[in-house]
Amino acid sequence: xxxxxxxxxxxxxxxxxxxxxxxxxxxxxxxxxxxxxxxxxxxxxxxxxxxxxxxxxxxxxxxxxxxxxxxxxxxxxxxxxxxxxxxxxxxxxxxxxxxxxxxxxxxxxxxxxxxxxxxxxxxxxxxxxxxxxxxxxxxxxxxxxxxxxxxxxxxxxxxxxxxxxxxxxxxxxxxxxxxxxxxxxxxxxxxxxxxxxxxxxxxxxxxxxxxxxxxxxxxxxxxxxxxxxxxxxxxxxxxxxxxxxxxx
Amino acid sequence: xxxxxxxxxxxxxxxxxxxxxxxxxxxxxxxxxxxxxxxxxxxxxxxxxxxxxxxxxxxxxxxxxxxxxxxxxxxxxxxxxxxxxxxxxxxxxxxxxxxxxxxxxxxxxxxxxxxxxxxxxxxxxxxxxxxxxxxxxxxxxxxxxxxxxxxxxxxxxxxxxxxxxxxxxxxxxxxxxxxxxxxxxxxxxxxxxxxxxxxxxxxxxxxxxxxxxxxxxxxxxxxxxxxxxxxxxxxxxxxxxxxxxxxxxxxxxxxx
Ligand SMILES: Nc1ncnc2c1ncn2[C@@H]1O[C@H](COP(=O)(O)OP(=O)(O)OP(=O)(O)O)[C@@H](O)[C@H]1O
Ligand SMILES: [Mg+2]
Numbered sequence: 001x002x003x004x005x006x007x008x009x010x011x012x013x014x015x016x017x018x019x020x021x022x023x024x025x026x027x028x029x030x031x032x033x034x035x036x037x038x039x040x041x042x043x044x045x046x047x048x049x050x051x052x053x054x055x056x057x058x059x060x061x062x063x064x065x066x067x068x069x070x071x072x073x074x075x076x077x078x079x080x081x082x083x084x085x086x087x088x089x090x091x092x093x094x095x096x097x098x099x100x101x102x103x104x105x106x107x108x109x110x111x112x113x114x115x116x117x118x119x120x121x122x123x124x125x126x127x128x129x130x131x132x133x134x135x136x137x138x139x140x141x142x143x144x145x146x147x148x149x150x151x152x153x154x155x156x157x158x159x160x161x162x163x164x165x166x167x168x169x170x171x172x173x174x175x176x177x178x179x180x181x182x183x184x185x186x187x188x189x190x191x192x193x194x195x196x197x198x199x200x201x202x203x204x205x206x207x208x209x210x211x212x213x214x215x216x217x218x219x220x221x222x223x224x225x226x227x228x229x230x231x232x233x234x235x236x237x238x239x240x241x242x243x244x245x246x247x248x
Numbered sequence: 249x250x251x252x253x254x255x256x257x258x259x260x261x262x263x264x265x266x267x268x269x270x271x272x273x274x275x276x277x278x279x280x281x282x283x284x285x286x287x288x289x290x291x292x293x294x295x296x297x298x299x300x301x302x303x304x305x306x307x308x309x310x311x312x313x314x315x316x317x318x319x320x321x322x323x324x325x326x327x328x329x330x331x332x333x334x335x336x337x338x339x340x341x342x343x344x345x346x347x348x349x350x351x352x353x354x355x356x357x358x359x360x361x362x363x364x365x366x367x368x369x370x371x372x373x374x375x376x377x378x379x380x381x382x383x384x385x386x387x388x389x390x391x392x393x394x395x396x397x398x399x400x401x402x403x404x405x406x407x408x409x410x411x412x413x414x415x416x417x418x419x420x421x422x423x424x425x426x427x428x429x430x431x432x433x434x435x436x437x438x439x440x441x442x443x444x445x446x447x448x449x450x451x452x453x454x455x456x457x458x459x460x461x462x463x464x465x466x467x468x469x470x471x472x473x474x475x476x477x478x479x480x481x482x483x484x485x486x487x488x489x490x491x492x493x494x495x496x497x498x499x500x501x502x503x504x
Binding site: 045048050075077078080082084086088089090091101102 | 369370373374375377378379380381382383384385
């Protein structure tokens, strides 16, 4: 279980998170939604301590990771798979090597085991033929999928997805959703997902959390979320420019 | 007045904190290089990049430096009727001073700047964060192998520079200006002692360390944008040049 308590984070005078309290249920998928620039990525980066908060705690399996020394932090991080918003593939290696990278660095697997597993994952994200290409030779959506394959290669307990479907066509987006759901059914990881693909993403989410104005405005199962009377949620779902959220 | 003092104070603390960060960056890179698992294949890869990238430019600049030293040495030595010492004079200059310094400059320009740009880009595109989130220490993975590789490659490149430089001055001195080949080499053999070679070796080692240290640091902490990367690249080259010369002065003064 991941629990975020009273998280504050600012950058040079701009207060982004102003006291976030949130629990991610073990084995469930929680989707974080919110306007662009509201701090979703910043929140996600606190969950595996890529960013350190100004104030507040982050518990992963009841260990506070905020002030953890590096060795213990790396043990915790080994439980995570992360898909970055920009995929963050290592651009000096091929797609195959990128996906194989965590296995080579972190496990004792033999070359044949690695090859089998990586090819299987690449197949699942629809990149079966693309293993030999360099990241720079891929389209944005293909990079996303390669990043997804890398995030899932270690069968992690917790997976953080930063916008897995942004920039994909609708068909590919739903096939990625199905892939996440299928993987989730198989491995039962705890999923944290940031997504703008609304409402489709609700189908694979167990909970939806709405981040606005630096705090969590709502956390509930998708059905309840859509019916929520909270004006912030309603404005967001209906995409209105008038309301409690100020964008421009 | 008070605000001026405050600003000076803040500037000073920032600079000192920056130096501290740079120093601890180097220390952790060296410390992590000795932690298992050793990344031998990465070290070999970087030796290859540093060596292969810089070899031609080091050889070329060594040859021309040697030829220039042939002319200049001949010109000054002739004033004392000591042309026969040309071999010894150029070899001393190259081994002790010009070889290490100039090949370090060449490596900075050719490889160091590329290191800064590469790491800076990796920072900007979150590749460094990706490594970190995969529980792979980015300093150990990206910086330590480069440090070790430069420690191994730099003395070799310097040696190549020295040899080609001596050959260059031989071409000019003996073939062009008519110094006798025998005295060119005899003078060299008589006047060069092990300490000369040794001090050049120590210099090239420490310059190799300075180059990777500065260039990796600047790239590693480059602001995540195009201008940040280009600025980091420029800064890393300039700072490496300056530090090489300053450190060269200290080494020369204690090892003379
Ligand atoms: N390293 C940083 N330095 C300074 N400001 C930052 C940094 N990272 C994020 N911010 C600021 O924090 C705010 C939230 O950024 P974040 O990336 O979390 O947005 P987001 O909710 O993920 O948006 P999107 O949906 O567009 O990805 C932005 O205003 C951004 O300018
Ligand atoms: Mg984001």
